[in-house]
Amino acid sequence: xxxxxxxxxxxxxxxxxxxxxxxxxxxxxxxxxxxxxxxxxxxxxxxxxxxxxxxxxxxxxxxxxxxxxxxxxxxxxxxxxxxxxxxxxxxxxxxxxxxxxxxxxxxxxxxxxxxxxxxxxxxxxxxxxxxxxxxxxxxxxxxxxxxxxxxxxxxxxxxxxxxxxxxxxxxxxxxxxxxxxx
Numbered sequence: 001x002x003x004x005x006x007x008x009x010x011x012x013x014x015x016x017x018x019x020x021x022x023x024x025x026x027x028x029x030x031x032x033x034x035x036x037x038x039x040x041x042x043x044x045x046x047x048x049x050x051x052x053x054x055x056x057x058x059x060x061x062x063x064x065x066x067x068x069x070x071x072x073x074x075x076x077x078x079x080x081x082x083x084x085x086x087x088x089x090x091x092x093x094x095x096x097x098x099x100x101x102x103x104x105x106x107x108x109x110x111x112x113x114x115x116x117x118x119x120x121x122x123x124x125x126x127x128x129x130x131x132x133x134x135x136x137x138x139x140x141x142x143x144x145x146x147x148x149x150x151x152x153x154x155x156x157x158x159x160x161x162x163x164x165x166x167x168x169x170x171x172x173x174x175x176x177x178x179x180x181x182x
Contacts, residue, residue, distance in 0.1 A: 028135075032155070033177040035136060037170035038122065038148070039161045040076055040084065046149075067149055078120060078146035080130040084160040087119030087140035122146035122158035128179070135178040139170070 038044040046066040050058050062074040078084050096103055119142035121134055128134075132144040139159050148158045157177070161167040 028178045028180045030176050030178050032174060034156045035139075035159055035170075035173050035175055035177070036156070037159050037161050037167035039164045039167045041164045044164065044167065045074070045076075078122075079125075080145045082120075082145060084120035084146065085117060086160060086162045087142055088117040089140065116141065118143045120145045120160040122148040122151050122160070124152050124154065124156065127154040128157075129182065131182040133180040133182070135180075137175055138173075 042048055042062075042065075046064060048065040049062055062076075064070055064072050064074050076083060096106075118133065119140060121136075121142040121144045123132070123144045123146075125144070125147050128144045130144055133141065134144070134157070135141050136157075136159060142159065144157075146158075146160075151158050159170065161170065
């Protein structure tokens with residue numbers, strides 16, 4: 001009886017060791033990709049204020065101005081549903097090392113920045129399904145949550161920025177991207 005119990009414990013410990021040392025997830029893949037940038041402005045996302053059906057008097061409403069959905073209401077949401085976001089480094093970042101005097105201020109006034117937050121990436125969902133996580137050097141971690149009209153193929157992605165000037169500064173770059181499949 002004692003011998004069976006010892007064998008079960010030994011097998012359980014061996015299983016735990018295998019799972020902890022080898023892991024269950026796949027190794028990330030690195031790939032050279034062409035990255036471009038976009039923001040939520042009317043030029044980047046093809047929307048306009050007001051409809052000609054109402055002689056543009058409903059200027060508070062936004063409508064899609066190009067593509068398949070031309071004329072429909074523009075919500076600003078991504079293709080998978082959430083609103084797009086730029087990545088946040090979180091409390092433990094390079095900035096915390098460069099400016100340690102900001103740590104108490106961040107803790108008191110900005111506690112929601114404690115954890116990092118992934119940004120929004122637009123990609124071809126035939127190659128990268130929604131939820132695929134990627135690391136782009138100089139931008140940070142992001143998740144595929146959108147698909148762009150001009151983003152076609154396995155080597156093109158579009159990164160979301162909060163402002164149009166930041167998106168223009170990023171421009172068009174070819175970078176090694178680390179891809180974690182869901």
